[in-house]
Structures are given as structure tokens and as C-alpha cells.
Amino acid sequence: MSSLLKVENLWKAFYNRWVLRNISFEIKPSDILGIIGPNGAGKSTLLYILLGIISPTKGKISYFGRDFYTNRSAILEKVGFASHYVGLPYSLTVEENLRVFARLYRVKDIDKTIDNLLETFKLKDKRKVLTRTLSSGEMMRLNLIRATLPQPKILLLDEPTAGLDPEFIQHVRIVLKEKAEKEALSIILTSHQLGELERIINKVLLLDRGEIKGYGSLKEVFQLFKVDNLEDLYFKVFKD
Amino acid sequence: MLSPIRVYGILLRHFYLLKHSFSRWMDLIYWPTIDLLLWGFITLYLQRDSLNSLNFTSLFLGALILWNILVRAQQGLAVGFLEDIWARNLLHLFISPLTLIEYLLGLLIYSLFKALAASLIMSLLSVMIFDFNFLSQGLFIFHLTFALILFAWSVGLLTMAFILYFGQEAEILAWALALFFLPFSAVFYPLSALPSIFQKVASFVPTSYIFESFRHLLLQGKLYHHYLIKGYLLVGFYLITSSSLFVLAFRIAKRDGKLIKIGE
Numbered sequence: 001m002s003s004l005l006k007v008e009n010l011w012k013a014f015y016n017r018w019v020l021r022n023i024s025f026e027i028k029p030s031d032i033l034g035i036i037g038p039n040g041a042g043k044s045t046l047l048y049i050l051l052g053i054i055s056p057t058k059g060k061i062s063y064f065g066r067d068f069y070t071n072r073s074a075i076l077e078k079v080g081f082a083s084h085y086v087g088l089p090y091s092l093t094v095e096e097n098l099r100v101f102a103r104l105y106r107v108k109d110i111d112k113t114i115d116n117l118l119e120t121f122k123l124k125d126k127r128k129v130l131t132r133t134l135s136s137g138e139m140m141r142l143n144l145i146r147a148t149l150p151q152p153k154i155l156l157l158d159e160p161t162a163g164l165d166p167e168f169i170q171h172v173r174i175v176l177k178e179k180a181e182k183e184a185l186s187i188i189l190t191s192h193q194l195g196e197l198e199r200i201i202n203k204v205l206l207l208d209r210g211e212i213k214g215y216g217s218l219k220e221v222f223q224l225f226k227v228d229n230l231e232d233l234y235f236k237v238f239k240d
Numbered sequence: 241m242l243s244p245i246r247v248y249g250i251l252l253r254h255f256y257l258l259k260h261s262f263s264r265w266m267d268l269i270y271w272p273t274i275d276l277l278l279w280g281f282i283t284l285y286l287q288r289d290s291l292n293s294l295n296f297t298s299l300f301l302g303a304l305i306l307w308n309i310l311v312r313a314q315q316g317l318a319v320g321f322l323e324d325i326w327a328r329n330l331l332h333l334f335i336s337p338l339t340l341i342e343y344l345l346g347l348l349i350y351s352l353f354k355a356l357a358a359s360l361i362m363s364l365l366s367v368m369i370f371d372f373n374f375l376s377q378g379l380f381i382f383h384l385t386f387a388l389i390l391f392a393w394s395v396g397l398l399t400m401a402f403i404l405y406f407g408q409e410a411e412i413l414a415w416a417l418a419l420f421f422l423p424f425s426a427v428f429y430p431l432s433a434l435p436s437i438f439q440k441v442a443s444f445v446p447t448s449y450i451f452e453s454f455r456h457l458l459l460q461g462k463l464y465h466h467y468l469i470k471g472y473l474l475v476g477f478y479l480i481t482s483s484s485l486f487v488l489a490f491r492i493a494k495r496d497g498k499l500i501k502i503g504e
Contacts, residue, residue, distance in 0.1 A: 014497060021361040048500060055494045073243075073337040081335050089253070096256040102337040103249030130260070146332075176482035 002065060003028055004154055004186050005050070010059030011211035012045060012210075016134070019045050020210045023059070027154065027203075029184040032058055032176075034197045035206040036190070036230070037236050040140050043190040046207070047156050050188070051081055077105055080147035083158035087139045090132035094123065097131055098149065105150035114126075120175060136163035144172065148179075155179075157189040161196055169193075175202050198230040206237050242345075245286040246338050250346025253322055255328075272308055272358040273365065280370050298372045299458055300386050301453060303427045305362045305374050309385055310392045310447070311418050312358040317353025317396030318403075325408065339415035348393060355389060380463045387450050387468070392418070397482040401489040410428045424489060426451050438456060446474035 005027040012020040020042045027033060035043045048054040050061065052072055059067040063075040066087065067086050088097045102110045118124040121141045128136065134142060140163050147155055155176070161169045177200060179185040191197045204221050206214040214237065218230075227233045256345040258264050283300040306487060324330050363374040375381060399417050424438060425447035431439055442448040449471035456464045493499050 045497070048335075053331060053334050053494065054497045055491075067423050073241075073339055076335065076337040086328055086331050089257075089329050091260055091327065092253070092256045096252075100249050100253045101254070101332070101336065103252060104246050104333070104338050106243060106245050106337070145405065145422070 002193065003062075004031075004064060005049070006060075006062045008060040008062075010043075010046075010049065010061065010191075012049060012054070013057045018210055020049070020056075023207075023210075023212060025205055025215055027186045027188065028154075029186060030180050031203050032187045032189070032201045033203040033205060034189055034191065034201035034230075035205045035207055036056055036194070036197070036234060037165060040209070041207040042077055042210040043207055044158055045192065047081070047158055047188070050156060051079065052076065055101045057108070070157055077150055078153040079156065080150060080152035080154070080157075081156045082140070082143035082147035084136075084140055084143075084160065085158065086143075087134075088131050088142060088146060088185055091130065093128055093130055094118075094134070095127045097142070101146050102225075113149060113151075114145075117148060121145050122171070137165060137168060140164055141168070151183075153185065153188045154187075155185060155191035157187065159191055160189055161191060163195055169196060194230040194234055204233075206233075208238060241349075242339070242342060243337075246336075246342045246344045247349070250333075250338070250343055251332070251349055252293065254323070254346070254350045258324060262278060268354060268357055269361060274311070274361045276301070276362045276365050277369070280366065284370070294456070297370055298497070299430060299455060301366050301370055301372050302454060302458060305359055305366065306384065306454060306483055307422075307425075307427050309359045309459045310388045311356035313351045313389045313392035314396045314399070314418045315414060316354035317393055318399040318417075319345050320347045320350050321396075321400045321403065321412055322411055325403070325411075325503040330499050331500060334499055340487070343478060344397075350395070351396065352389065356474060377457055380457050382384055383463070384450050384454055384457075385470050387475050389448065390472075390479055391446050391450075394478040394482040396473065397479075397486045401482065401486040404486070404489040404493045404498065404502070407498070418498060421445055421447055424448060430455060442475070446471045446478060449474070 003026040007026065008024050010020060010023040011018065015117075020028065023046065025033075028137060035046065037043050045054060049056050062212055063079065066075065092100070097115050100109060102114065107113050118127060120174050121144055123138060123145065131139070131142065140160065145158065147157070161172060164172065173196070177188060180187060189197070189201070201217065202218055204214070204218050204222070205212060214224060216224070220235065224229055225233055225236050227236055280297065280301055283297045287296045313393065324340070326331060366372045366374055372478060397420050399413045402413050423441040424445040426434065427447070431442055431448055431452055432444060449467045453464055453467040453471065456467070
């Protein structure tokens with residue numbers, strides 16, 4: 001099966017300090033990769049490099065078999081992103097924000113797509129309200145709608161369930177798993193909620209101070225570190 | 241390839257912002273109106289006691305409208321960029337397929353709208369209250385206005401480059417940088433009124449040629465083409481330099497991760 005995303009020997013330094021060292025991994029259709037590591041491990045930096053908003057110091061990234069930097073726009077039309085840490089502009093309504101981003105991603109049937117996603121993420125009643133009035137959970141749902149607006153092939157999520165109530169965490173998990181299975185959507189996500197993460201991912205990348213400590217299918221990595229759950233894996237890898 | 245839909249997306253974002261904001265509407269209408277009324281009445285008063293037959297009010301109001309076009313176009317660009325910084329929207333924009341050129345085009349069109357809106361309001365008021373028709377010089381005025389808008393964009397791009405490089409501390413430049421050129425632009429007085437050292441500086445400022453052309457146009461009814469050509473050449477130089485600096489600042493911002501953090 002061909003790679004949707006291939007990262008080869010990626011390095012990143014900020015002001016002469018290495019924050020990512022020699023990162024290589026790949027994503028295939030329906031892969032759900034969890035990037036795990038303590039604060040400052042380089043997880044968010046890695047996501048932002050994969051989105052092209054931070055440039056790497058060296059290394060190669062290719063999506064769908066094409067070089068990212070020479071095909072940026074075409075590639076990003078099929079890559080979605082949502083983060084708990086960054087909300088959409090507050091002074092626009094929910095619908096206006098989505099309409100703007102629908103244009104940026106050249107979404108075909110804007111009205112229908114927005115309707116469906118507002119329904120899926122249970123935000124239909126907030127359609128006309130200003131984004132500043134949303135709760136943090138609702139803002140995260142709006143971010144998820146914005147991320148899935150272009151019907152991406154790869155979804156990058158930074159702490160996607162932070163701020164959501166347990167019922168909605170479960171809902172998001174079901175929606176994402178369903179999309180991964182039915183639409184061959186691949187997902188890369190970071191989260192500190194290890195229990196929740198374990199329920200959704202099938203691959204894991206362990207990152208510590210910018211270096212990969214382990215990478216592979218969840219089963220392989222569990223066998224390698226002789227553990228049977230993500231929490232034990234975390235403490236075994238990052239406590240030492 | 242450049243996508244007009246994405247350019248429209250940027251334009252739409254700023255029109256939605258305008259739609260919800262009374263203060264932004266005020267900024268669009270209030271200041272040009274106050275400027276015109278205030279300076280219009282002052283010049284009427286000065287002309288009343290003057291023995292000079294020169295149409296002082298027309299010269300002054302015309303220059304005022306042209307200067308406002310420059311300021312509105314420059315601020316439309318720089319403040320439009322700041323709006324995205326304040327909303328922490330640069331991250332969302334530049335992880336989308338939007339290219340830098342498309343983003344800038346969206347902002348440029350929006351700034352053009354703001355400049356045209358301000359000039360339209362001022363032109364109408366100057367006809368109604370001061371019996372001065374800014375557009376009576378026809379196509380010549382278009383040449384001058386176009387050169388001013390290009391210069392305004394170059395100042396706007398320079399401001400944006402400073403903001404990207406130095407962070408939000410530099411945001412004051414969005415309002416201040418155009419004013420730096422005001423004394424050397426000979427907006428309300430002829431170049432010959434400046435001290436010689438200031439005249440030397442003014443010879444490197446494109447707006448000095450544009451406003452000098454405007455005075456000739458109004459007083460003699462013809463355009464001094466060599467002034468206009470010099471003005472356009474200098475505008476071209478400023479535009480290329482500021483665009484290059486902005487692209488460089490943008491690359492540095494991507495290298496240093498500033499696009500994520502700016503606005504925090």
C-alpha cells in the first residue's frame with residue numbers, strides 16, 4: 001500500500017537549538033497515528049512542519065507521492081487541521097467562518113457540506129452566533145468542522161478532545177474512526193489523554209526531546225517495550 | 241496556480257468583519273468626513289481674507305483627498321494584516337492551500353475598496369459643500385491616484401514586513417509610517433517651499449512628484465509628464481523593495497515559527 005505521507009530525516013532547529021532530530025515515519029490509508037511525548041518533546045512543532053507553517057531545517061516531506069514544498073497548495077487542499085489551542089476568528093459567526101474557509105479550500109457544494117458537518121458535530125443551533133460566544137468545547141467542535149470541511153485524506157489534530165465533555169469525546173472518536181474506516185481517512189493526533197488515545201490509534205510514535213524513541217503499530221510497540229497499555233508505555237519510556 | 245476563489249475568501253473574511261463592526265464603519269466614514277469638513281472650512285476662511293486669486297480651497301481639498309486615498313489604501317493593507325494577527329488567524333490561513341500571493345491580493349483589493357470609499361465620500365462632500373469637483377480633471381486624476389495607491393501598498397507591505405520581523409510592537413507603524421513621508425511629499429505646499437535639504441530628501445520620495453503634478457494640473461490644466469514618470473519609477477522601486485522585504489520577513493517568520501505565536 002502506498003504512503004499518504006512520508007517524512008524522511010527531518011531536522012528542525014530554532015536559534016541553533018535542535019528541537020527535532022532525524023524524524024522519519026510514514027502514514028498509509030486508514031492509519032491513525034498517535035504522537036506521544038511529554039511537554040516540549042516537539043509534537044506541535046512536528047505537526048506545524050507537516051502543515052508547512054514552520055519550515056524544517058533539513059529533511060524531506062512528501063504527501064500522496066509528491067514533494068510537499070513544490071506542491072503545497074494542491075496537497076493542503078486534502079489535509080485538515082484542528083487544534084485545541086487555536087480558535088477561529090471571534091468576530092465572525094460560525095457560518096461566516098466556515099464560508100470563508102470553504103472558499104480557501106475550494107469546497108464544491110458549500111451549503112450542503114456546511115449543513116452536514118454542523119449536523120455531524122452537533123453545532124447546528126450555533127450557526128448564526130458569533131464565534132466569541134462559543135464555549136471551549138463548542139470551539140473545538142467548530143475547529144473539527146473546519147478541519148473536515150475539505151473532506152481531507154489526512155487529518156492532523158492537536159489535542160482534539162481537550163475541552164470536550166466525555167459524551168462528545170466518545171462521539172468524536174466514533175466519527176473519526178468511522179471516517180478512517182469508510183473513507184480511508186488517515187489521522188495524526190497528539191493528546192495527553194492516553195486512555196482515550198489508545199481507543200482510537202493503531203500506530204504510535206514516541207517523541208522525546210525531538211527524537212523518536214519508538215515507532216510502529218500499537219501492537220509492535222507494546223511488544224517492544226513489554227507493556228500492554230499506553231499509560232504503562234508512557235511511563236516506561238518517558239520516566240527513565 | 242492562483243485561485244480567484246481563495247482571493248475572494250480573504251475578501252469575504254474582511255467584509256464579514258466590517259459587517260459586524262460599528263467602529264470599523266466609523267473608521268471608514270467618520271475620519272474622511274471630519275478631515276474634509278475641518279480643512280475645507282479652514283481654507284475657506286483663509287481664502288476669504290486673501291488677495292491672491294489662486295483657488296486655494298480647490299488646491300487644498302484636492303491634495304487632502306489624494307492624501308486620504310494614500311492613507312486609506314496603506315492602512316487598509318496593514319490594518320487588514322493586523323486584523324488577522326489580532327484574531328490569531330495567520331495560522332489558520334497559512335495551513336490552508338492559500339498562497340502568499342492570494343492572501344496579499346485579497347488584502348490589496350480590500351484596501352482598494354477602503355480607499356475608494358473614503359475618496360468617494362470626500363469627493364461628494366467637496367462638491368456639495370465647497371463646490372469643488374475632484375474628478376473634474378478626468379483621466380489625469382486617475383494617473384495620479386493610481387500612482388498614490390501603488391505607493392500606499394509599498395508602504396503597507398513595508399509595515400507588514402516590520403510587524404512580521406519585530407512582532408506586534410511594530411504595529412504602531414500601521415498608522416505612523418505613511419505620516420513619515422508627509423513632510424517630504426509636499427502635499428499642501430509646493431516643493432519650492434521646502435528648505436533645500438528637505439528638497440533633496442523629497443527628490444527620493446515619489447509622492448512629492450505626484451503632488452507637484454497635481455498642483456500643475458489644477459493651476460495650468462495640464463500634466464507634467466516628466467514629474468509623473470519620475471514618480472512612477474520611484475514607486476516601482478519602492479514597491480519591488482518592500483515586496484522583497486515582506487517575502488523575506490515571511491520566510492524568516494516561517495523559519496522561526498513566528499506565524500504560530502504572533503498575536504498571542
